[in-house]
Amino acid sequence: MALAGPRRARATSLAPVRFGLTPVFLESDLALLRALSSHMAAALGTPVELVKRRTYQEVVTLLLTGQLDAAWICGFPYVRHADRLSVLAVPVHRGRPLYQSYLIADPSLRARSLADLRGRSHAFSDPDSNSGCLTTRWLLAGQDLSPATFFGTTFFAYGHRNVVRAVSSGLAESGSVDGYVWETMAETEPGLTSTTDVVARSAWQGFPPVCCLTASRQGAAARGIEATLLGMAASPAGTEILRALRLDGFMPERPILYDGIRAMSQDLESRA
Amino acid sequence: MRRAGPRRLRVQLDPRHWPLLLTVPLTVAALVAGVATVTGQAVLARMEADQGRHLAALGAAFLDGLATAAQPAAVRADVWEAFDALDRASGQYEALRPTLSVEVLPDGSVLASSSPRVLRTGAALPRSLSDPADQAIASGSPAIDERAGRAVVARVLLEGGVPVGRLVAEADIGALLAERDAVVRALVLANIGIAALFAAAGALLVRRILLPTERLRHRLLEAAQGRRPEPLDAQAGSGPEHLALVNAWNGAVAAIAERDLMAGRLAREEGRAQLGRLTAAMAHEVNNPLGGLMTAVDTLSEYGDRRDIREEAVGLLRRGLDDIRKVVRAGLSSWKTGPGEAPLAAQDFEDLRLLIRHEVSRRGLTLDWRNDLPDGVRVDRTLARQIALNLLLNAAAASPPQGVLGFRAQGLSQGGAVIEVSDVGTGLPAEAESLLADPDGPPPSGGGLGLWTAARLARSQGGRITREPTPRGTRLVAELPVPSHAKEVAHAS
Numbered sequence: 001m002a003l004a005g006p007r008r009a010r011a012t013s014l015a016p017v018r019f020g021l022t023p024v025f026l027e028s029d030l031a032l033l034r035a036l037s038s039h040m041a042a043a044l045g046t047p048v049e050l051v052k053r054r055t056y057q058e059v060v061t062l063l064l065t066g067q068l069d070a071a072w073i074c075g076f077p078y079v080r081h082a083d084r085l086s087v088l089a090v091p092v093h094r095g096r097p098l099y100q101s102y103l104i105a106d107p108s109l110r111a112r113s114l115a116d117l118r119g120r121s122h123a124f125s126d127p128d129s130n131s132g133c134l135t136t137r138w139l140l141a142g143q144d145l146s147p148a149t150f151f152g153t154t155f156f157a158y159g160h161r162n163v164v165r166a167v168s169s170g171l172a173e174s175g176s177v178d179g180y181v182w183e184t185m186a187e188t189e190p191g192l193t194s195t196t197d198v199v200a201r202s203a204w205q206g207f208p209p210v211c212c213l214t215a216s217r218q219g220a221a222a223r224g225i226e227a228t229l230l231g232m233a234a235s236p237a238g239t240e241i242l243r244a245l246r247l248d249g250f251m252p253e254r255p256i257l258y259d260g261i262r263a264m265s266q267d268l269e270s271r272a
Numbered sequence: 273m274r275r276a277g278p279r280r281l282r283v284q285l286d287p288r289h290w291p292l293l294l295t296v297p298l299t300v301a302a303l304v305a306g307v308a309t310v311t312g313q314a315v316l317a318r319m320e321a322d323q324g325r326h327l328a329a330l331g332a333a334f335l336d337g338l339a340t341a342a343q344p345a346a347v348r349a350d351v352w353e354a355f356d357a358l359d360r361a362s363g364q365y366e367a368l369r370p371t372l373s374v375e376v377l378p379d380g381s382v383l384a385s386s387s388p389r390v391l392r393t394g395a396a397l398p399r400s401l402s403d404p405a406d407q408a409i410a411s412g413s414p415a416i417d418e419r420a421g422r423a424v425v426a427r428v429l430l431e432g433g434v435p436v437g438r439l440v441a442e443a444d445i446g447a448l449l450a451e452r453d454a455v456v457r458a459l460v461l462a463n464i465g466i467a468a469l470f471a472a473a474g475a476l477l478v479r480r481i482l483l484p485t486e487r488l489r490h491r492l493l494e495a496a497q498g499r500r501p502e503p504l505d506a507q508a509g510s511g512p513e514h515l516a517l518v519n520a521w522n523g524a525v526a527a528i529a530e531r532d533l534m535a536g537r538l539a540r541e542e543g544r545a546q547l548g549r550l551t552a553a554m555a556h557e558v559n560n561p562l563g564g565l566m567t568a569v570d571t572l573s574e575y576g577d578r579r580d581i582r583e584e585a586v587g588l589l590r591r592g593l594d595d596i597r598k599v600v601r602a603g604l605s606s607w608k609t610g611p612g613e614a615p616l617a618a619q620d621f622e623d624l625r626l627l628i629r630h631e632v633s634r635r636g637l638t639l640d641w642r643n644d645l646p647d648g649v650r651v652d653r654t655l656a657r658q659i660a661l662n663l664l665l666n667a668a669a670a671s672p673p674q675g676v677l678g679f680r681a682q683g684l685s686q687g688g689a690v691i692e693v694s695d696v697g698t699g700l701p702a703e704a705e706s707l708l709a710d711p712d713g714p715p716p717s718g719g720g721l722g723l724w725t726a727a728r729l730a731r732s733q734g735g736r737i738t739r740e741p742t743p744r745g746t747r748l749v750a751e752l753p754v755p756s757h758a759k760e761v762a763h764a765s
Contacts, residue, residue: 121393123352153351153393153394155350155351155352156352158352162352162356165359166352166355169359169387169388169389170387170388170389170392171351171352171355171384171388171393
C-alpha cells in the first residue's frame with residue numbers, strides 16, 4: 001500500500017521517501033495516514049510513500065533490505081536487529097516513551113490473571129510483536145509453559161486492533177495486545193473495548209520506535225524523517241496528527257529504553 | 273304451524289328467492305372476487321418466483337465476494353483471516369441480510385463464523401445448517417425455510433479442483449416474506465374494495481334498470497288491494513322490454529276502466545229496468561184494488577143510502593186502500609234509504625214478497641216463502657234486498673208455469689245472512705254459472721244481468737253466491753257475511 005501527500009504533483013521529479021508502517025498504532029485510520037503522509041511530504045519537500053504490510057516481518061525485511069528509508073516498528077524486532085538498525089525517534093505517550101502489554105479476556109470469564117486463561121483460546125497480534133506476543137510468551141516461559149501447552153487454541157490476528165476485535169466478538173476468549181492501542185481504542189471505539197476485560201498489564205517497556213538502517217542513518221531521508229518527527233509537535237498540522245494518535249510527540253532514543261524487551265528476548269532465546 | 277317458521281326461513285335463505293337487487297350485485301361481486309383471486313394468485317406466483325431468483329442472485333453475489341477472501345484462509349486454516357472476511361462481508365450485504373456466515377473445513381468443523389459466540393471455532397456445523405447447506409449445494413439455489421423466515425446459501429471452496437472447505441450463510445428473509453404478506457394484504461383489500469365498488473355499481477344499475485318494473489309492481493299491488501289501477505308513464509321505460517310491459521299494463525288499465533265503465537252503465541240500465549219492473553208491479557198492485565175502489569165509489573154514489581150496500585162498499589174501499597198503502601210502504605222501504613244506512617231485518621224481505629207478488633201470480637207460481645232472518649243483522653239492507661230481489665225475479669223468470677218458487681232467509685252463526693232462492697226450471701246455464709265464479713269478469717252478452725249484478729253486489733260485501741245441488745231446477749245460495757268495518761263498529765259499541 002502506498003499513500004502520497006498533496007504535494008506529490010510538485011515533487012514528482014524527486015525520489016519519494018518510503019516510510020514503513022506496522023500495526024503498532026491504529027494504522028487502519030486512512031484519514032490519519034493521509035494526514036501523516038501530507039505532513040511529512042510538506043516537511044521533507046519530497047513525496048512520501050507510506051508502506052504497509054500484513055506482518056511485522058515483511059516490513060522489517062523491507063527495512064533491512066534498504067527498500068524503506070525508515071519504518072515505525074515494534075521494540076522486539078528492533079532489539080533483534082539492533083546491530084543493523086538505529087532509532088530515529090521514539091513516540092511519547094502520556095509524557096513518557098513507554099507503554100505496556102495488556103492481557104485481555106472475555107468479561108464472562110471473570111479472569112483476574114494469566115493463570116485464569118489456561119485452556120482458553122488466545123489471540124496474538126504478531127509473532128514479532130513485543131506486546132502482542134513476546135511478553136505473554138515470556139511470562140509463560142517463566143513458568144516453563146508455552147502458548148501451545150497453556151492455551152486451548154491460539155492464532156495470530158496480525159494487528160492489535162484485530163486482537164481486540166477477536167476477543168470482543170468471541171472468536172478468541174483472550175488476547176495479547178498493545179496497551180497504547182487498547183487505550184486509544186477505548187476512546188475511539190469504546191464499543192469494542194467495553195466488551196473486553198484487561199486481565200493483566202505488563203511492566204513499562206520502550207514504546208515502538210521509528211528506525212532506519214544504521215548504514216543510512218546519516219542520509220538525507222533519515223535525517224529529514226528524524227527532524228520531521230521530532231519537530232512534529234511544533235506545527236499545527238503535526239499537533240493535529242499527534243492528537244489523533246493520542247501522542248504527545250517524538251523524542252530521541254534513550255540508551256536503556258529497550259533493555260527490558262531485550263532481556264525478555266534473550267531469555268526466551270536462551271530457553272529455546 | 274310449528275314448521276312454518278323454519279320453512280319460511282329456508283325459503284328466504286334460498287338464493288333463488290332473493291330479489292334481483294341483491295342477487296345481481298352479489299353475483300357481480302363474486303365474479304370480480306373470482307377474477308381478482310385468479311389474477312392475485314398469478315401475481316403472487318410471479319412475485320414468489322422473482323423473489324426466489326432475486327434471493328439466489330444475492331446469495332451468489334455474497335458467496336462470490338466472500339469466497340475470494342475466504343478461500344486462502346481455508347487453505348491455511350487461518351482463523352482470523354476467515355473471521356475477518358466473514359465479519360466484513362456480513363456488514364456489506366444489507367440486501368441479503370446475512371445473520372450468520374460460517375467457513376467450514378473439509379472435516380466439517382467450523383474454521384470461523386461471523387458470530388463466534390453462536391458458533392465457535394472448532395465446533396461441528398449443526399444439522400440445522402449442514403442439512404440445508406447440503407440441499408443448497410445440491411440444487412444450486414438457496415434452501416428456503418419460510419416458517420423460520422430464513423434461507424441458507426452454501427458453496428464449496430475449491431483449490432485446484434480440491435475441496436478446501438465450504439461457505440455456509442444463513443439469511444433473514446423475513447423482509448421478503450413480509451413484503452409478500454403486504455402484497456397479499458394489499459391484493460385482498462384492493463379486491464374487496466373493487467368487488468364492493470362493482471357490487472354497489474351493480475346495485476345502482478339494477479335499481480335503475482328495475483325502476484320501471486318496480487313502479488309496475490307497486491301499481492299491481494295497489495290494484496290487488498282494491499285501488500283503482502293507474503296507468504304508468506310510457507316514457508319512463510329504460511328499454512324495449514320495459515316499454516312493452518308498461519304498454520301492456522296501460523292497456524290492461526284502459527281495458528279495466530272500459531269494463532268498469534260498461535259495468536256501471538249496465539248496472540244503471542239494470543237498475544232502471546228493475547225500477548221499471550217495480551214501477552209496473554206497483555202500478556199493477558195499485559191498479560188492482562183501484563178498479564174495485566172505483567166500483568165502490570160508484571156504488572156509494574148510487575146506493576149510498578142503503579146501509580148494507582154502503583157498509584160493503586166502505587169495507588171494500590178500506591181493504592183496497594189498505595192494499596195500496598202496503599204497496600206504497602213497500603216501495604218506500606225499498607228506496608227511501610241509501611246503501612249502508614241501516615241493518616237488515618226480516619221485514620225487509622217481507623216487503624219483497626209484496627213486490628214480486630204480481631210476477632208470481634202472473635206466472636201462476638206457488639211461492640214457498642220462509643223468512644227466519646233475525647232482526648238487526650249487520651248487513652247492508654239495501655244491497656241485501658237488491659240481491660234477494662234479483663235472485664227472486666231471476667228465479668221467477670226461469671220457473672215454468674205452475675212451478676214452485678222457493679225463498680229461505682236466515683242468519684249466520686257468526687253474523688250475516690244467508691238467502692236461498694230455488695226454482696224448478698231447466699237449471700242454471702253454464703254461462704250464468706261462470707258469472708258466479710267470476711263476478712269481476714265482463715257482463716254477459718245475452719241475458720243474465722240480474723244474476724251478474726247480484727253476484728257483484730254480494731262480492732262487494734265480501735260475500736258470494738253459489739249454486740247448491742238440487743234434484744230439479746236451480747238452488748242459489750247467497751252468503752252475506754258481516755263486513756269487517758261493521759264488526760269493528762259492533763265491537764266498539
